[in-house]
Amino acid sequence: MLKVASRYIIVILVVSSILASTYGCFSAESYYNKGLVAYQNGDLDRAINSFTKAIDKDPVYVLAYLERGTAYADKGEIDNAFLDINKAIELSPNKPYAYYDKAVLYHREGDFTKAKEVYEQAIKIDPEFAIAYYGLGNIYEEEGDNVTALNYYNKSIDKDPEIANTYNHRALVFLAQLKYDQAIEDFTKAVELEPHYLVAYYNRGLTYLALEDYDTAIKDFTTLIGFDPQYVRAYYSRATVYELKGEIDKAANDYMSCLDFVPNDQHIIDKLIDMSNNGSVIAEKYLIDTGLVEKK
Numbered sequence: 482m483l484k485v486a487s488r489y490i491i492v493i494l495v496v497s498s499i500l501a502s503t504y505g506c507f508s509a510e511s512y513y514n515k516g517l518v519a520y521q522n523g524d525l526d527r528a529i530n531s532f533t534k535a536i537d538k539d540p541v542y543v544l545a546y547l548e549r550g551t552a553y554a555d556k557g558e559i560d561n562a563f564l565d566i567n568k569a570i571e572l573s574p575n576k577p578y579a580y581y582d583k584a585v586l587y588h589r590e591g592d593f594t595k596a597k598e599v600y601e602q603a604i605k606i607d608p609e610f611a612i613a614y615y616g617l618g619n620i621y622e623e624e625g626d627n628v629t630a631l632n633y634y635n636k637s638i639d640k641d642p643e644i645a646n647t648y649n650h651r652a653l654v655f656l657a658q659l660k661y662d663q664a665i666e667d668f669t670k671a672v673e674l675e676p677h678y679l680v681a682y683y684n685r686g687l688t689y690l691a692l693e694d695y696d697t698a699i700k701d702f703t704t705l706i707g708f709d710p711q712y713v714r715a716y717y718s719r720a721t722v723y724e725l726k727g728e729i730d731k732a733a734n735d736y737m738s739c740l741d742f743v744p745n746d747q748h749i750i751d752k753l754i755d756m757s758n759n760g761s762v763i764a765e766k767y768l769i770d771t772g773l774v775e776k777k
Contacts, residue, residue, distance in 0.1 A: 509538035577603035611641030
């Protein structure tokens with residue numbers, strides 16, 4: 482009986498879904514969630530359509546305006562993005578996250594002055610809003626003012642010590658200041674918070690490379706490649722480390738992997754030619770097999 486009942490429940494759920502789709506019975510939240518899924522899958526048009534339906538169902542749905550604004554921005558429809566974000570601010574003038582999204586949009590458009598102003602508005606509304614301090618840190622870092630950037634990153638971490646991006650960017654400031662130990666500590670914290678934070682592994686690997694800790698650098702680049710086998714820079718950087726260690730065949734294999742993704746990169750081809758001229762059989766065979774050089 483339980484199995485029969487379960488089959489009936491499944492049928493009811495399927496029919497209910499069909500009816501909702503056919504007769505427009507989805508709630509605003511359902512359309513919003515569909516929009517999030519579409520956005521995560523890179524289908525911006527479908528995401529915008531779903532967020533629009535959510536707004537049609539609930540004209541004061543602030544999050545739907547913000548997400549649609551983000552999708553518009555990713556499509557390059559900046560005017561529409563600002564319209565949606567401003568509408569969200571109109572509907573919710575005392576919530577800092579709408580101001581944050583507006584500041585991010587100004588930042589993306591290269592208007593650092595307005596971005597700073599709006600980040601400061603978000604902080605004025607909520608002095609504990611850590612991500613706005615992070616945003617300000619980003620701008621000052623891009624402007625080359627690492628002292629001010631570091632100040633804002635420190636404030637962001639003080640307000641919320643669980644934002645991986647802040648540690649990664651503070652580590653970049655430390656790296657620029659040649660404070661390698663502090664940089665490694667922050668990159669490590671970033672990957673502890675987000676174990677698949679690829680760029681933090683890459684940056685930490687580069688830091689170990691700068692310290693000439695080659696084996697640990699290789700470990701980071703290898704971990705990164707395990708997460709994303711198409712991360713070309715990790716192959717290139719690992720190849721560089723292998724070269725420095727004198728492990729030429731391993732370096733050649735990594736350069737060859739790079740050419741799987743950037744087949745016409747003359748710099749990498751020249752690297753392999755140099756290796757071939759210096760006795761790497763693997764490099765020579767690859768160059769001949771791919772027709773990049775003629776057989777001697």
